[in-house]
Amino acid sequence: MIINHPLLGPRDSAEFTYMGDAKLIDRPDWQAPEALAQFIDYGYMRDNPDGAHRELWYHEQGDRSFLVVTRDTTTHEIFAVELARDVARSRGQSR
Amino acid sequence: MSQINRLPGGQIDRNQTLNFTFDGKSYQGHAGDTLASALLANGVRLMGRSFKYHRPRGVLTAGSEEPNALVELREGARKEPNTRATTAELFGGLTARSQNKIGSLRFDLMAINDRFSNFLTAGFYYKTFMWPAAFWEKIYEPIIRNAAGLGSISLQDDPDAYDRGFLHCDLLIIGAGPAGLAAALTAGRARAQVILADEDFTLGGRLNSERLAFADQSGADWAAQTVAELASLPNVRIMARTTVLGAFDHGIFSALERVSDHLPQPAPGKPRQVLWRIYSKGSLLCAGATERPIAFENNDRPGIMLAGAMRSYANRWAVTPAQRVAVFTNNDDGHRTAADLHAKGVSIAAVIDVRPDAPQSQDYEVIKGGQVINSRGRLGLKSIEVVLPGGATRQLTCGALGVAGGWNPNVHLTSHHRGRPEWLPQIAAFGPPSQGPKTLRIAGAAKGELSTADALRGGADQAASWLGENGFSAAAVELPDAEDAPVSMTPFWAVKGCNRAWLDQQNDVTVKDVKLAHKENFVSVEHLKRYTTLGMATDQGKTSNMGGLAIMAELTGKAIPEVGTTIFRPPYTPTAIGAFAGRDRGTDFRPIRKTPSHAWAEEQGAVFVEVGLWLRAQWFAKAGETHWRQSVDREVRATRESVGICDVTTLGKIDVQGTDAATFLNKIYCNGFAKLAIGKTRYGLMLREDGIAMDDGTAARLAEDHFVVTTTTANAVSVFRHMEFARQCLWPDLDVQLISTTEAWAQYAVAGPNARRLLQKVVDPEFDLSNEAFPFMACANITVCGGLRARLFRISFSGELAYELAVPTRYADAMIRRLMQAGEEFEAVPYGTEALGVMRIEKGHAAGNELNGTTTALNLGMGRMVSKAKDSIGSTLSERSGLNQTDALKLVGLWPVNPANPVPAGSHLMAKGDPVDAAHSQGYVTSACFSPNLGHSISLAYVKSGDSRMGEILRLVSPLTGFDHEVEVVSAHFIDPKGERLRA
Known part of the structure; x- marks a missing residue:
């Protein structure tokens, strides 16, 4: 596969390490009242879509960016590639 | 007797005579020959024995789809089994041997299997070797293993080098027949970066096999002239002897270039083969079509081959398989073979055409509405039996029979993305799927357009269309005038009532096997394939699948498209494992x-x-x-x-810098790091988010904004990856930078x-x-x-x-x-590392054996280190009740009650008096060594509630080795429990 890195342009997927569902960005608040249940969902519950899937790819043999790649699991077509840092910020993760 | 079946003409170089041997006997051929054409020229029709029944076999095809003529090529360490004689280029000194026989090729002792064919039907192994169970390992399996496979390997290291390479292009054109050449000319002249790949050593595809002429030149001459022009263009890379093996995602293809296979051995410093990864913006499949046979009784004798292959041998290699030949056809194409061979002076016994309205010939007999129903000749065809429309039969003497059952488009690459081939009724064959690889276009016979004129036009049009869509200005290329015969054929798959009629010659699958599978209720084509092994040989059923599907359709009363077809996977042709390994072998593996x-x-x-x-x-x-x-x-x-x-x-070293470095480490480690003083180091335990211990090490604070983190050797990469994840995905606004400084x-x-x-x-x-x-x-x-x-x-x-x-x-x-x-x-x-290990066990320090992916801080005796006053990765889930049970495993030390006994790692612990089984395990030993300071073996172990069982005697058992003796639970700190030495 070719992943169109937002900073580096098209790169072979062999340079990347697949890191799973991009939902891993949505780490719950440890002080929420239902924190334990939320962390169990966060840790163990995954959708297994037949189609578009947002997933993390780590450019380990490159610039070490984590990317959020939106990819069709059946055709491998890639619809969008974003820097995970930008996605994390947009989803409220900060510090 | 030399080259008795050599004809005039052809594209061989008669000035270059090459000596070679087959089964120890010497022969001569010419440059431009394949091993198959050279053997046929010398009157050799028998080239191998079949897989199961050891039937005598000759050549069926003239290309890479060959199921039968598989030989062991070369000798010594370079010996390569199952090499297709039809693609092996002849070189001086070539040696080849036939395969799968005991004794000589002519008198193979295993041919007895043919007499027991009633037993060796589909599912034979499943049905026969069921019982007694004790026979399986000692008797059945050795026999089957001995009988399985065709050729034998040298068992020596491959002396040749293989390379991998990477190529980029605008347009990859797969196949250099009329469609591919017309496309390459169009794209090459438009200045696009073009790769033109073809598995053959002479480009032109069937233009080299046909007698047809373009106005004032032959098709072969036009091909050669076009290749010469393409070779002069700097933006075109011509790759002959290169098979495109697979279509992968986003325009990536793999291709195998046989750099040195046509030479006695690779030139110094050159690889034998190169596996290319080709990155293409667009691609065009011009892979042509493969002819298919018609099934009839005993249709597998040496001398019976595809009619198109017979024509290739005659026109390209100037060879006929016999001096008197017949043709069995269901379409006009078979008549071409007869005409071409007749023109070369070969005697035509007859053309048997299943169609009552078959075209007539002035030169030889055409039996309209006839069928070939049997053949004779133990080691090679001697005669065929023909049934006439009225039911009468005739014997025709001939040494070869060309069979023409129609053509199947070579759609293989189009279904590498799971697209299922779709039925094309006009040619009664499966064509490319509508949902093929996204950037792959198709032209010519691969698309089901079987005439040369359509191929030329299709190739040029597809290339022009791609160029136009991708910003190139393509001028129309002047194409030669080619014959444009409409395809006329009557689907005809198998002669009625035939049984021992071969569909898959390589795996010895007959019409009878398909009938049996149907009788045993196999319905799906996927099951049919696996039960009978139809199409599962090294040729992937290129010549056999359609016949099997057609028989299945007839038996189930369905149309062929309803029965459906299996799909293809890479590689297109068998590929040496060495090519995939490339240079990554031996000590260079990693x-x-x-x-x-x-x-x-x-x-x-x-x-x-x-x-x-x-x-x-x-x-x-x-x-x-x-x-x-x-x-x-x-x-x-x-x-x-x-x-x-x-x-x-x-040990991994990660440099952590930034104004938020301490905050960051405080989130990464379960214990506190925010207040670590400058000039101090602290032990840190990292948890995975699920609460399991991930790694441990130290973090040293060299400055307010500068830490050096160490990891274990094994986890250096994964911890760095984990920290990058946390930095970018969880806390993107922290001012912290990471770099690995291990090296x-x-x-x-x-x-x-x-x-x-x-x-x-x-x-x-x-x-x-x-x-x-x-x-x-x-x-x-x-x-x-x-x-x-x-x-x-x-x-x-x-x-x-x-x-x-x-x-x-x-x-x-x-x-x-x-x-x-x-x-x-x-x-x-x-x-060294052994002494390091002994000393850390003596001290009770955990290492990889203890941080084994199943253990928590609590198990390690560090439960209280997990700070509840802050958020850190794993802190929340480490509070799950399942990880905090009162009898949780705790890290302890063990020593043997009898000091002479070892305390081996992996052993389990049982309470005295309990049965020895998994349900009663009290824990297990993780690390063990001989302690030179204590003078006996010691170990670290996880024991249920171990911290409150000090002094208890347990049984240490290993049911696998029969080991069983007593150990005492002690503190894991065997040496200096108060830590006075390290503070001295």
Whole structure:
């Protein structure tokens, strides 16, 4: 596969390490009242879509960016590639 | 007798005569021949024995789809079994042998199998070797293994090199027949970067096999002229002898170039084959079509071949398989074969056409509405039996029969993305799927357009259309006038009532097997394929699948498209494993990482052990030491008594900088790091988010905004990855930067009561190493040896007074030599990973065996380290009740009640009196060693509620080895439990 890195342009997927569902960005608040249940969902519950899937790819043999790649699991077509840092910020993760 | 079946003309170079041998007998051929064409020229029709029944077999095709003529090519280490004689280029000195026989090819003792064919039907193994069960391993399997497979391998190392390469292009054109050449000409002249790949050694595809003429030149001449023009264009890369094996995602293709297979051996420095990864913006499949046979009784004799192949042999290689031939056809194409061979002076026995309205010939007999129903000839065809429309039969004498059943488009690459081929009724064949690889276009016969004119036009049009869509301006290419015969054929798959009529000749699957599968209720084509093994041979059923599907359709009363077809997977043709391995074999299989003291350690007689990619000194054998334990015990004792030095460079080092560095580490480690003072080091335990221990190490604070984190050797990469994830995905606004410095700094542990005194000799005098100035867990930037920058950490894995000294890697060799020199007066020893392991077990320190991916901080005895006052990765889920049960495993020490007994790792612990089974296991041993300081074996173990069972006697059992003796539960801190030594 070719992943169109937002900073580096098209790169072979062999340079990347697949890191799973991009939902891993949505780490719950440890002080929420239902924190334990939320962390169990966060840790163990995954959708297994037949189609578009947002997933993390780590450019380990490159610039070490984590990317959020939106990819069709059946055709491998890639619809969008974003820097995970930008996605994390947009989803409220900060510090 | 030489080349008795050689005809006039052809594209061979008669000035170059090449000697070769087959089964030890010498023959001659010409440059341009394949092994198959040269054997046919010499009157050799019998080339092999079939897989199951050991039937005599000859050549069926003239290309890579060949199921039968598989030989062992070359000798010695270069011997390659199952090589298709139809694609093996002839070279002087070639040697080949037939396969799958006992005795000679003509009198194969295994041919007895043919007499038992009633038993060797589909599912034979499943049905026969069911019982008695005890027979399987000792009797059945050896027999089957011996009988399985065709050729044999040399069992020697492959002496040749294989390479992998990468290519980029605008347009990849797969196949250089009329469609591919027209496309390449169009795209090449439009200045696009073009790769034109073809598996053959002469480009042109069927233009080289047909007699047809373009106005004033032959098709073959037009092909040669076009290739010459393409070769002159700098933007076109022509790759002959290159098979495109697979279509992968986003325009990536793999291709195998046979660089040296046509030579006796590769030229010096050249690889045998290159596996290319081709990145293309667009691609065009012009792979042509494969002819299919018609099934009739005994249709597998040497001399019976596809009619198109017979025409290839006659026109391209100037060879006929026999002096008198017949043709069996269901379409006009078969008549071409007869006409072409007749024109070359070969006698035509008859053309048997199943169509009552078959075209007539002035030159030879055409039997309209006839069928070939049987054949004779033990080792080669002697005659065929023909049934006439009225039912009468005739015997026709002939040495070869061309069979023309129609053409199947070579759609293989189009279904590599799981697209299912779709039925094309006009040619009664499966064509490309509508949902093929996104950037792959198709032209010519591969698309089902079987005439040369359509191929030329289709190739040019597809290329022009792609060029237009991708910003190139393509001028129309002038194409030659070609015949444009409409396809006229009547689907006809198998002669009625035939049984031992071969569909898949390589796997010996007959019409009878398909009938049996149907009778046994197999409905799906996928099941049919696996049960009968139809199409599962190395040719992937290129010539056989359609016949099987058609029979299945007839039996089930369905139309062929309703029955459906199986799909194809890469590789398109069988590929040597060596080509996939490339240079990654033997010691080059993966990189070797050497520590910066490696050369020095070799000088010291170190024995090395692989730790991941690293080679680490395991122990340093001294003269006179004959057993590793002698070396290890000596190293441990000398370290604990005076001082020892160990290279610990392999531990991961991560430099963490930024104003939020402390905040970041506080989230990464389960214990607190926010308030760690500058100049201090702290042990840290990292949890996975699920609460399981991930890794441990130390973090040293060298400045307000600068930490150095160490990881275990094994987890250096994964911890760095984990920290990058946390930094970018979880806390993107923290001001923190990471870099791996594992290879930038060499690090030596200096351990033992004399460690300080040794170091004082190399550390520059302005740095005070006294216990007051530089206590346990201190860290500092220092200089050594008169100004060399270094880092010093007072940390201890051994439990002794110990330091770790880091210097830039390029000074590492000098540093170890200086340290050893400074240590001479203390009789300092180097120690390896074994002694390191013994000392950490004696001290009760956890390592990879204890952080084994199933254990928590609680198990490790560090439950209270997990801070509840802050958020850290894993802190929430480590509170799950399942991980906090009252009888949770706890890390303890064990020693044997009888000091002579070992305490081996992996053994399980049972309470006395309990049965020995998994349900009663009280825990298990993780690490074990002989303790030279205690004089007996010791171990670390996880035991249920272990921390409250000190002094209890348990049974240590290993049901696998029959091991069973008593051990006592003790503290894991075998040495210096109060930690006085490391604070000294």
